[in-house]
Amino acid sequence: MNKITSYQLFTITFIFQLGTTIIFGFGGTAGRDAWIGELISSALGVVIILVYTTLMGMNPGLSLVQWFPAQFGRWIGTPIAFVYPLVFLYFVGRIIADIRDMVSTTLLNNTPLILITGLFALIIAFCLYGGAQIIARLGELFLPIVIIIFSIEIILLFGSGVMHIKNIQPVMENGWGPIWNVVYPGGVTQSFGEAIVLAMFWPEVKTPSKVMKITVISTVLSGIMIACLDLFAISVFGGVFSRFLYPLYTLLSLISIGKFIENLQMFGVLYFLMTALLKSVIYMFGALKGIQQLTKMKSYRSLIIPSCLLSLILGMTMSKNITEHIYYHHFKILLPYVSVPLHLVLPAILLTVTWFRQFKK
Template sequence: MTKISNYQLFVVTFIFQLGTTIIFGFGGLAGRDAWLGALSSCCLGVIVILIYTALSRMNPGLTLVQWFPAQFGRWIGTPLAFIYPLMFIYLVGRITADVRDMVSTTLLENTPHFIITAVFAFIIAYCVYGGIEIVSRLGEMFLPIVLFIFIIEVILLFGSGVLNIHNLLPIFEDGWEPVFKVAFPSGVTESFGETLALAMFWPNTKHPEKVTKITILATILSGLMITCFDVLAILVFGDMFSGLLYPLYTLLSVISIGKFIENLQLLGVLYFYMMALLKSIVLMLSALTGIQQLTKMKSYRVLIIPACAVALVLGLTMSKNIAEHIYRHHFEILVPYVWVPLLLVLPTFLLIVTWLRKLKK
């Protein structure tokens, strides 16, 4: 079985947590205090990651879907474990819908949605077929590109003279409440709680004892990068930030140096597509590996085409427009009824049960 190096684990975790968050902006509901919501989410995310990695240490050699049968027994644990692969496939469908809306809105307005989503699903299937080794190498290739584009963007924004420090003030204009609503539960689950999918691969790392340190480091750095994007967007747009659907994409449109360096929105789409792709591949690979382990199948590869087809159909049909996709399905359904129980409540309960069983022994 292929072992993941420390660097590969860091890279995949870092890009996975950035995911689609930066292209949609983070914490728009908090207005100009959105960056504080991002920092608060990162702090809470570290606590959530510590719960996940503690479960991994207390169940050595076992993956996410194997924790539950090990602690709750086969009859209770296996049905609970099966929920996670299904959730991961659903999340791939959501990201596919994100790609559908972003690409059709910004670049390919007249291209049928089916073509956009089918190409995306095909790339996911191809990469998942290669396994975790392909995913790790893909992450190693993406990271320098992401960091390079980020640095260039910051330099060009400063050079364009569009940043206004007064847009950040006053801090806590409406108190802590808007910041806390951004951070919990949506913020902590969206970028950091989903990292639970990587628990499917933690036993396959070359140094399992370093998983906690690597994952925490990636969490802190991804949280800081999300915060930086929020700060840049608020410095440029001020209160308008909360009303922008794609702040990063819009942010790149204001760059203008000597009327020569401008119209760089394509970089935003490149950002989005790379990170959405890697996150989708990781989620799909986690889902199929989990199903394989729970059903004792010899290989997950026979499931790739059906699972990607399900994600494709979900991406095409789960919402009629971007507003329904984000505000109705995400904030009103996904966060309170799926993410909170499966990413926060159940892992915490499992940790308590595992700890009590260890204590009894």
């Protein structure tokens, strides 16, 4: 069987961590200091990634859902492990809802929502039939495009003369409070804690010894890139940055060079669709592979269509509008009651139990 190369692991990790943040922006509630919050989040994200990769090293050859039965025992570990695939399916539904709201409000106003989301779910299903290797190749394909678009965006923004350093000042006008509010729990879990799903891919990597190094490098680089995008948006909008739902999309609409190079919002949509697609496929693979391993199925392929349909239904029904989707479901429910326990608390407990058992031996 073909294994995932180190470079392929880097591409899928990097793009996964950019995720939908690349278009929504990060830490709007921190205002001008959002970029500081992102840098702190990525530093703490490195610590979280080290916990995950340490668990991988202490459970060689096992995936995320196999860690818990191996350390907690079958009767306790298996029910806990089953929560992860179910939550991954829910996360795919959330990304589909993001697509529904973003594309319908910015580009295709009169297109039926089910057509947009249905096509997206169909593409996810198609990618899953190829397995982990095809997902890794998708990362190889997307990474150069993302880097090229990012580079062009920087050049055109500087060329347009819309960026002003004075808009970034004053730094930390309201102290550490607003910054810490965006760092925890949202900042450390949204991009970096969610990367726990990649533990479903790590047993497929050719050189497991490089997983920790590659994942840490990806975390640092993705954090820097998001912080840079926040800085660009703040240097243009100043304190108004926090009022935009899609600040990085709006930023592209301001690019104007000689009244010839204008209306580049399509770059933003392309960003969003590529990162959202790869993140969805990774989540769905993690969910189906996890169910397969926990139920001892021969293949997960029979689960692809039902699971994609379930996530599609979730994406169409979980919220009535973008405000409910983000400000209520995400901040009030998902972060404190799902992300913190699954991404921070359970891995910490598992690491403690694993270390204690190995020390005892």
